[in-house]
Amino acid sequence: MSNQLTQKTVLDNGLSVVTGYISDQATSEIYISIHVNSGSADDMTNGEAHFLEHMLFNGIETPRGSIDFKTLKQEREQNGIMFNAHTNRTETVYKATVPTALGDEGVERALYELSRMVASPSLLEDRIAHEKKVIHNEWGSYQSDLSRFLLDQLFLSAYADNPEFSHRILGEREDIAQISREGLVNFMASHYTAPNMTVAFSGPVDHRRVVSWAEDMSTDLPDVERPDLPVETTPTPFYETINFSILPHAFFTICLSWEGSDDYESDIAIAMAQSVLSKRLNDVVREEKGDTYGLSVSSNKFRQTGVMQIHTDTDSSNVAHILKEIAREFSSLAYGDIEQEIETMKGFWRNGNASTRRNAEYMMANLIDDSGRFGALYNPDISLEQIDNVTACAVQSYILKAVSNPIGLVGLAPEGSYPPEAKFKDIMRLQEPSQKLRLRRDFTA
Structure with a gap:
């Protein structure tokens, strides 16, 4: 019988920590969610949430210097630690799966590396140019997927009067072309903040220990007030x-x-x-x-x-x-x-x-x-x-x-x-x- 307990703690800086203790789970799962709307009333920022998701896998800053996260990711995968991410219309999520056999040390390491992604990404100009090419190709592939295409068209039509919902998650091609490092830094400053994040964890680790790790790793996250949530409107026929x-x-x-x-x-x-x-x-x-x-x-x-x-x-x-x-x-x-x-x-x-x-x-x-x-x-x-x-x-x-x-x-x-x-x-x-x-x-x- 699994011993399971779900708990939530909100830290002094506003970061939410949610854990589900499961004694017999083969892996521990860590998720960091940033509550962002992938569109904006300002069309110039459409696609920035998804673009940042890509950029944060290109490099992180640590006290020991810059680290190529893609190389780090490959090294961790050799030990069974898997990193991934996704962006939808209401959030961007960074996630790690850690084999239980690696113990608390493996979980703490993965959480630390995820925390560096969301707090101290490198955002190098040459990588921004590279990811624009990648997402340009992803945009074309996305449009050839009929179910995704129809879903995009549905939101564009149903929320035509609400620009915070009527958008493509990837942004339009012209939006992607205009993304700049300055814009990404500003987006992070307003959205990648402690009150606007949730750390969720499931596996055989004590809630208090996860809270302690989160406190140590979130000290450099801004604790500014979270941005307003998108204004909800009913869709139009x-x-x-x-x-x-x-x-x-x-x-x-x-x-x-x-x-x-x-x-x-x-x-x-x-x-x-x-x-x-x-x-x-x-x-x-x-x-x-x-x-x-x-x-x-x-x-x-x-x-x-x-x-x-x-x-x-x-x-x-x-x-x-x-x-x-x-x-x-x-x-x-x-x-x-x-x-x-x-x-x-x-x-x-x-x-x-x-x-x-x-x-x-x-x-x-x-x-x-x-x-x-x-x-x-x-x-x-x-x-x-x-x-x-x-x-x-x-x-x-x-x-x-x-x-x-x-x-x-x-x-x-x-x-x-x-x-x-x-x-x-x-x-x-x-x-x-x-x-x-x-x-x-x-x-x-």
Whole structure:
């Protein structure tokens, strides 16, 4: 039986330290999250958050002098220590995975090296020029990934009136070309600060020890007040179809929107709503009827608002049909009996998803900054009780909110494949039954 305990401490300089003690984990995971918006009201800074993520792997400054971090990374990998990073729309995360066999010394070393990355990067001019070439090529590769392309287009369209959300994480090519060392230094000074960071850790190390390490390694982080969080707005309706005649297929994303409360019950209900939607659409539209090869449901949750995306593809002549099938399942989920499906999801989270709930990345990614609590699903100390308390009615209310008025669609297909916007809205309109729909299948298996 794993001995697990989740704790959080906020240091005097404002740095948050979150740990999940797991006695039987083969590796320790360390994450440093910088709460940054990868876009900005000032278009000139779009892409800087992602660019910095690249730059911090190019070199760090230490009391012993400059160190080429890429060489250091290769040396650490020989001992099984792995470094990585990613940037999304709300944060940049630097991470290290350390084999438990290396003990506290290995964990402390990796945490120190991560701390140097975020506090003392070299930011050399020649490396800035080099990374501009790298990201220029990454930009082209990113645009050729259809699912990523559609997601970018969704945010550009749904948040056209909110420049802090309507952007590409990589920035536009002209943004990348204009990035300067001075701009990166200024960005770090305002965002790479102790109050704007979270260190998350999972593994067999004591919370107090991690706090002590974090105190020692964060003394040179600025403790200035964290920047304002992006202003949340609800997405605006859109309908964007792009002529894509290279393949006889249609690739599209339906955007749903919801508003909730900043509390545990809302977190769980929204997550369950996404899971139930995903399972039902895959079980019926994909598996049972074979109308699509791939179908996925994802979401972007901010504090009290968010969007849910349904990504799928089908033959270009089949778009209207698959939209009708999706709309039919929307109505069934919104007005039908989903009690058994909710119980199935609760069982999954109690059992099969236990390792995910203890994972440092998920503990950190689901922090709710303003209230200082953990995301409900990933706090092992309280999540099971909270999950049990969520009712099918609460989950269904979020499903109803989300599917009753889809915000829009963005799609690629040969010209003429998509119905007119008015027809799309008519197809997606919920069909409220005269009596409750019953589930057509047993989801307990």
